[in-house]
Amino acid sequence: MEFLFSLNVSYEAFLPYYQGLAEKVQVRDHQGRVLHINGKYFRPYLTPQGIHGQFKLILNREGNFKSLNKL
Numbered sequence: 001m002e003f004l005f006s007l008n009v010s011y012e013a014f015l016p017y018y019q020g021l022a023e024k025v026q027v028r029d030h031q032g033r034v035l036h037i038n039g040k041y042f043r044p045y046l047t048p049q050g051i052h053g054q055f056k057l058i059l060n061r062e063g064n065f066k067s068l069n070k071l
Contacts, residue, residue: 038065
C-alpha cells in the first residue's frame with residue numbers, strides 16, 4: 001500500500017519526535033485518510049528549517065512499515 005502526503009513542520013515542533021519524547025506523527029494523506037507514523041522514520045529528513053515536502057509511505061501487505069521517501 002502506498003500513501004502520499006505533505007508535511008510542513010518546524011524544527012522546534014518536531015524536536016520531541018526526534019528526541020523520542022513523542023512517538024507518532026499524525027498526517028492526512030492526499031485522499032483524506034489519517035495516518036499515524038512513528039517519528040523516527042522522519043529523522044533523516046529533519047533540517048534546521050524543519051521537515052517540509054511531499055512524502056510517500058509504503059506499507060507491506062500486513063500493514064507494517066516498509067519505507068518512507070521524500071519526493
